[in-house]
Amino acid sequence: MPLTLYDAFGFVTVLILTEAMLLPYGERRSMFAARAVSSVCLCLFATWLLFLAGFHSWWNLLRYGSLFIVTMIAIWWCLDMQWREILFYGIAAYAIQHCAVNISIIIGLAPTTLKPDYLIHLLMEMASAALLCLLFRAAIRGNKNQHMADKQLIILSAGILVVTLVISYIPALYISQNDIPAKLACSLYGIACTVLSLALLSGLLVQSKWRHDAETSRQIMAMNRHQYELSRSTIDMINIRSHDLRNQINALRRDGGLEDDALESMERTIARYDSIAKTGNHTLDVILTDKLLICNHERITLTYLVDGAAFNRIEALDLYSLYGNMLDNAIEAVRDLPEPRRSINLTASVHGQMLVIRCENYTDRIIGTDDDGLPRTTKSDSEAHGFGMRSMRMTTDKLHGHMTVKTDDGAFVVTVIIPMPEKSDG
Numbered sequence: 414m415p416l417t418l419y420d421a422f423g424f425v426t427v428l429i430l431t432e433a434m435l436l437p438y439g440e441r442r443s444m445f446a447a448r449a450v451s452s453v454c455l456c457l458f459a460t461w462l463l464f465l466a467g468f469h470s471w472w473n474l475l476r477y478g479s480l481f482i483v484t485m486i487a488i489w490w491c492l493d494m495q496w497r498e499i500l501f502y503g504i505a506a507y508a509i510q511h512c513a514v515n516i517s518i519i520i521g522l523a524p525t526t527l528k529p530d531y532l533i534h535l536l537m538e539m540a541s542a543a544l545l546c547l548l549f550r551a552a553i554r555g556n557k558n559q560h561m562a563d564k565q566l567i568i569l570s571a572g573i574l575v576v577t578l579v580i581s582y583i584p585a586l587y588i589s590q591n592d593i594p595a596k597l598a599c600s601l602y603g604i605a606c607t608v609l610s611l612a613l614l615s616g617l618l619v620q621s622k623w624r625h626d627a628e629t630s631r632q633i634m635a636m637n638r639h640q641y642e643l644s645r646s647t648i649d650m651i652n653i654r655s656h657d658l659r660n661q662i663n664a665l666r667r668d669g670g671l672e673d674d675a676l677e678s679m680e681r682t683i684a685r686y687d688s689i690a691k692t693g694n695h696t697l698d699v700i701l702t703d704k705l706l707i708c709n710h711e712r713i714t715l716t717y718l719v720d721g722a723a724f725n726r727i728e729a730l731d732l733y734s735l736y737g738n739m740l741d742n743a744i745e746a747v748r749d750l751p752e753p754r755r756s757i758n759l760t761a762s763v764h765g766q767m768l769v770i771r772c773e774n775y776t777d778r779i780i781g782t783d784d785d786g787l788p789r790t791t792k793s794d795s796e797a798h799g800f801g802m803r804s805m806r807m808t809t810d811k812l813h814g815h816m817t818v819k820t821d822d823g824a825f826v827v828t829v830i831i832p833m834p835e836k837s838d839g
């Protein structure tokens with residue numbers, strides 16, 4: 414079968430278009446525009462060289478594979494991505510390109526030689542590929558930033574695609590152009606296998622997200638447990654030291670070892686570290702006392718009205734996840750504000766059969782949201798930070814509740830609504 418200009422350049426044109434539509438552009442390398450133009454030129458030059466080589470019969474598959482590798486190198490040249498991610502999007506793009514070709518064959522617009530309707534056919538193939546790209550992007554929306562964790566599944570998807578390409582190439586070599594049923598059957602088979610490959614790739618991202626969420630959950634639980642134990646031990650130590658210092662001051666006052674003004678100054682200093690919250694819930698007392706100490710040091714006003722007894726049937730770690738992270742985020746938000754706006758208001762009470770927690774603080778930031786509707790962390794290391802809101806969301810879901818986050822007229826408001834836990838038997 415002679416190699417036509419369409420066979421030579423149509424394939425790489427649609428493949429480049431498909432890859433361009435699928436790839437994320439968050440990690441562009443420096444001088445991206447120049448790199449992209451040079452990459453397209455490289456792909457077209459490689460296509461021309463392989464066209465001049467005059468591959469025929471099964472050797473055409475080697476040409477397709479070589480051009481695919483060239484585009485993978487071009488992606489690496491333009492984007493700062495891991496090879497596993499490049500392969501993931503490359504396989505998806507190749508599958509979509511092949512599916513678009515088979516759709517065109519079924520429609521009956523695929524010429525075998527250069528004909529006047531070549532441009533119409535190419536545009537039809539590009540339109541099919543663009544539509545398939547949009548569908549695949551919609552299928553992986555929310556998971557596209559996940560790391561590719563399963564090598565075996567990527568290899569399996571690549572294997573299915575290779576087998577599909579080989580079998581789908583049979584009609585071009587051994588089936589008569591007039592044998593419409595055979596060509597239709599092979600094209601339908603090619604579409605089914607490429608759709609399977611795309612489904613496996615989409616499932617790969619979902620599986621990767623599940624693994625990432627499980628690891629995040631484990632890290633959050635460990636972090637919350639550590640922070641809670643640290644806060645409790647710190648507060649216990651402060652209480653002991655404060656009690657001992659008061660005894661020593663009383664002894665000095667009795668002995669007349671220091672003047673009253675000096676002793677009163679020492680008592681005022683100790684009083685700053687003696688802000689013990691009393692809510693009716695020991696865990697909440699530890700959390701609020703810890704945050705009050707931080708707020709006193711940072712000159713932040715923290716006011717709270719908390720019915721702690723209503724939360725006695727919620728586990729300590731869940732309370733720390735909600736209140737600790739909520740207050741940590743609020744403190745972080747107001748720390749750099751002018752002192753009159755450096756305030757936090759926390760309320761927690763019972764409304765009917767629901768527990769309602771509301772934390773409000775001033776903010777001067779425009780806060781965007783991620784794919785899960787949570788505020789994006791304002792810290793540079795987004796991988797290491799941002800656990801707070803995720804921890805609150807996971808705990809709220811665990812307790813069958815609902816969390817809302819909104820910015821209203823310069824105020825950042827977090828509201829958590831949780832059903833009243835049922836009393837345990839006995």
